[in-house]
Amino acid sequence: MARMMKAGKLISVIGDEDTCTGFLLGGIGEMNKERKPNFLVVEKDTSVSEIEETFKSFVQRTDIAVILINQNIAELIRHVIDAHTNPIPAVLEIPSKDHPYDASKDSILRRAKGMFNPDDFR
Amino acid sequence: MDISTVCERLDELIVELFDKLEALTAARKRMDDHLKQGYFNLAKARYSLGVKGVGQIQYAAIMEPLVHVHVSEEDSCSKFNLDRIIPNKSSSGAAKKVSFDDQESKVRRRHTGRGDEENEEQREGSDEEEDDEVAELSSGVEDLELHQVVDPHSLQDPLRWFGILVPPCLRHGQHSFSQVIAMSCQVASLQSQIDQLRLEYRQLLRQKQQLVQQSA
Numbered sequence: 638m639a640r641m642m643k644a645g646k647l648i649s650v651i652g653d654e655d656t657c658t659g660f661l662l663g664g665i666g667e668m669n670k671e672r673k674p675n676f677l678v679v680e681k682d683t684s685v686s687e688i689e690e691t692f693k694s695f696v697q698r699t700d701i702a703v704i705l706i707n708q709n710i711a712e713l714i715r716h717v718i719d720a721h722t723n724p725i726p727a728v729l730e731i732p733s734k735d736h737p738y739d740a741s742k743d744s745i746l747r748r749a750k751g752m753f754n755p756d757d758f759r
Numbered sequence: 760m761d762i763s764t765v766c767e768r769l770d771e772l773i774v775e776l777f778d779k780l781e782a783l784t785a786a787r788k789r790m791d792d793h794l795k796q797g798y799f800n801l802a803k804a805r806y807s808l809g810v811k812g813v814g815q816i817q818y819a820a821i822m823e824p825l826v827h828v829h830v831s832e833e834d835s836c837s838k839f840n841l842d843r844i845i846p847n848k849s850s851s852g853a854a855k856k857v858s859f860d861d862q863e864s865k866v867r868r869r870h871t872g873r874g875d876e877e878n879e880e881q882r883e884g885s886d887e888e889e890d891d892e893v894a895e896l897s898s899g900v901e902d903l904e905l906h907q908v909v910d911p912h913s914l915q916d917p918l919r920w921f922g923i924l925v926p927p928c929l930r931h932g933q934h935s936f937s938q939v940i941a942m943s944c945q946v947a948s949l950q951s952q953i954d955q956l957r958l959e960y961r962q963l964l965r966q967k968q969q970l971v972q973q974s975a
Binding site for chain 1: 780819843846939943946947957960
């Protein structure tokens with residue numbers, strides 16, 4: 638059974654305390670052999686570089702399939718998220734308790750919107 | 760490829776893209792509703808357990824994931840399938856059951872010890888049964904021990920981090936977040952499909968421009 642479980646990939650989360658607590662309650666949390674978790678609780682004193690580094694490390698990990706990130710935190714590292722174009726891991730921007738989801742800020746939807754360039758229709 | 764064929768394919772792609780976008784918006788809406796409910800339930804649980812009662816202080820030092828995502832390739836799109844493991848809350852219950860059966864067999868042995876010659880054959884038969892039962896039990900105990908050695912922590916429900924008797928709102932919050940996790944796989948699959956459609960569209964558009972230039 639343990640081998641079967643290892644075959645699947647993980648969901649990671651970067652978010653505020655409530656978001657991380659909720660998703661860990663849902664059962665996504667993992668602490669690997671190097672004692673590295675698959676989540677980052679972003680607090681007031683968490684620096685942007687730390688968030689950026691964690692996001693990059695999640696992207697590089699082969700055992701992660703989906704990265705969930707609060708949209709207000711994603712805004713801080715937008716350039717890194719926009720640069721990530723690989724389908725795996727998929728990056729999902731989710732609302733936080735204080736910031737509702739804004740589709741106009743979502744990287745995927747902005748890319749889809751960018752398909753319709755007026756120059757292409759001339 | 761003919762220019763009219765390319766144009767038709769472009770139109771098909773646009774229709775397909777808008778269908779996917781509509782599905783994505785609907786899935787996003789459902790996911791946001793579940794998230795909202797989850798946050799609300801967590802806030803209620805915090806009200807019951809105290810400000811520091813629901814937070815990262817309660818996280819376990821050792822965590823094993825209860826959900827796994829299986830990624831498969833379908834039509835050059837990634838499909839994300841969720842695999843959930845339901846934590847076994849009765850690991851101690853199984854141990855209790857084993858000890859209960861053991862007691863029962865001892866009592867039965869005491870009864871059969873009193874029998875006379877007529878019951879001797881029956882006793883022999885029951886002894887054989889008991890031996891089988893003991894063998895089964897011992898193998899069961901071995902299995903149990905082996906299971907505990909292989910995977911000691913993965914069976915823990917994250918709710919237990921917050922105590923044995925947790926408020927119902929925390930349980931409801933867990934349920935909401937579990938649904939969000941399931942929805943997130945659906946959203947990830949749709950995003951992957953949209954991205955793939957976008958790439959195909961861009962490629963065809965470039966092809967169309969080349970064909971137009973050639974014909975001009």
